[in-house]
Amino acid sequence: MTRHELKINGIKWVYINKPSAKDIEQIKEIFPFHPLVMESIVAPTFHPFIEDFEGHLFLILHFPIIFPGHQANKIAEVDFLITKKTLVTITYIDFPRFDQLFRSLLEDAHLQKQFAKTHAGFLLYYIIDRLFQAHMKDLDFLEKEVTRIEDKIFEKHGRLTIEDISNVRRDIVDIRRPLRSQLSALASFRDKAEKFYGKDFAPYLLDLSVNEERVITLIENQKETMDVLYETQTSLMSDHISQIMRVLTIFSAIILPLSLVTSIWGMNLRAIPLSDWQFSFWIIVILMMLVGAGLLLFFRKKRWL
Numbered sequence: 558m559t560r561h562e563l564k565i566n567g568i569k570w571v572y573i574n575k576p577s578a579k580d581i582e583q584i585k586e587i588f589p590f591h592p593l594v595m596e597s598i599v600a601p602t603f604h605p606f607i608e609d610f611e612g613h614l615f616l617i618l619h620f621p622i623i624f625p626g627h628q629a630n631k632i633a634e635v636d637f638l639i640t641k642k643t644l645v646t647i648t649y650i651d652f653p654r655f656d657q658l659f660r661s662l663l664e665d666a667h668l669q670k671q672f673a674k675t676h677a678g679f680l681l682y683y684i685i686d687r688l689f690q691a692h693m694k695d696l697d698f699l700e701k702e703v704t705r706i707e708d709k710i711f712e713k714h715g716r717l718t719i720e721d722i723s724n725v726r727r728d729i730v731d732i733r734r735p736l737r738s739q740l741s742a743l744a745s746f747r748d749k750a751e752k753f754y755g756k757d758f759a760p761y762l763l764d765l766s767v768n769e770e771r772v773i774t775l776i777e778n779q780k781e782t783m784d785v786l787y788e789t790q791t792s793l794m795s796d797h798i799s800q801i802m803r804v805l806t807i808f809s810a811i812i813l814p815l816s817l818v819t820s821i822w823g824m825n826l827r828a829i830p831l832s833d834w835q836f837s838f839w840i841i842v843i844l845m846m847l848v849g850a851g852l853l854l855f856f857r858k859k860r861w862l
Contacts, residue, residue, distance in 0.1 A: 561659055565673035569643045570680055572659050576647055588613060588640050601634045601649040605739035607746045614639040614753055616746055619735040620688050622652065623695045623728055630731040635688075637681060639753075644677040646684065654691050658684055678754040682761045689768040692732065696775050699728055703782055710790050722790060726783050733776045736769075743769060811852045815845045 560580060561572040571587065573580050576598065585595065591610040597617070606617040616637040623630050633652040638645035648655055662668050662683070672683040702725045709721075747762045818841065 563659070563663055565669045567642055568673045568677055568680060570659070570662070570677075571643070571645045572648075572655075573645070574648045574652070574656075575650075584638070584645060587643060587645060588638070590638055591615070594638060598636050598638070598647050602636075605742035607742045607749060609749045609753065612640060614746075614749060616742070618685070618739055618742070620652075620654075621692070621695070621732045621735055622654075623698070623732060625698060630728065632731070632735050635684075637684075639677060639681060639750075641676050641754075644680050644684075654688065655684075658687050676754055676758075678750060678758050679761065681750075682758075682765065685765055686768060689765070689772055692736075692772050693775075695728075695732060696772065696779065699725065699732075699779055702728075703779055703786070706783075706786055710786060710793065719790070719794075722783070722787050726780075726787065729776060729780050729783055733780060736773060736776065740769075740773070807856055810856075811849050814848050814852070818845055818848065 559574045560583075563570045563572075569587075571584075573584075576584075581595065581599065584590065584598070590613060593608075594610065594613075594615045597606075597615070602617050604617075605619060606615070608615050614637070616639065618635050618637070620633050620635060621630060622633055631650060633655070634649055635652075635655065636647040638647070646655075662672070662680075668683070672679045706722060706725060743765070747766060750762055751759050
């Protein structure tokens with residue numbers, strides 16, 4: 558449980574991680590938020606949400622946290638309680654990127670001058686825009702992984718497992734799922750925020766829309782690419798297995814008549830031809846070699862080899 562507060566030029570940002578009951582009571586003292594808002598911030602919500610109330614907005618967004626490698630990813634919820642001059646943000650798990658945003662604004666006077674202006678909307682824009690930009694870094698990492706997998710698939714002796722592909726596909730899904738699910742909420746937020754803060758704030762909202770569409774487009778492209786690569790790898794593996802099975806089948810087809818020959822001359826009977834001849838063993842060996850060679854020539858003629 559942590560609580561940070563920053564006040565610049567009359568604009569206040571209150572950032573709370575893992576809110577306690579005491580934090581909830583302190584939020585009530587900041588602004589008379591609607592009871593439904595106070596009820597919603599007690600625990601995390603699993604879906605995006607936007608609603609306007611008298612004198613304030615309430616926005617819930619979710620942002621993926623991607624860990625390179627095989628570690629499971631997470632989704633961080635951020636609740637925004639928005640007034641004209643105050644912004645309250647609440648997170649429910651450790652969110653290093655969000656912590657970095659707060660520290661950057663706290664330590665950078667230029668950022669403070671840029672985003673702590675006439676109302677809290679510019680501060681809200683700073684947070685959401687920077688989080689979208691952070692997703693671009695995730696996508697850059699995934700793009701390198703997609704390229705690596707593509708090179709491995711088409712490399713003659715490249716070693717690649719379905720697990721490698723599945724890990725990248727999981728990362729793409731973990732980014733795509735929360736971002737796509739909140740498209741309608743963000744569209745509604747743009748309309749409500751423009752009414753709330755005025756038309757001068759519209760260009761900033763438009764910029765958020767552009768960045769959002771850019772991230773969604775890139776992640777959709779990566780998803781389509783990975784789907785194709787997955788199908789390609791599956792087809793190559795199936796073809797490789799078919800090749801192995803064909804070779805094993807041919808060997809079985811060659812060994813079967815040879816086993817028949819050895820079984821016939823291995824019967825414990827008196828009247829077996831060549832049984833008493835001193836060169837019978839070599840005759841049978843040569844016969845088996847001729848049968849095997851004949852079958853190989855037959856298979857090659859049929860282009861089965």
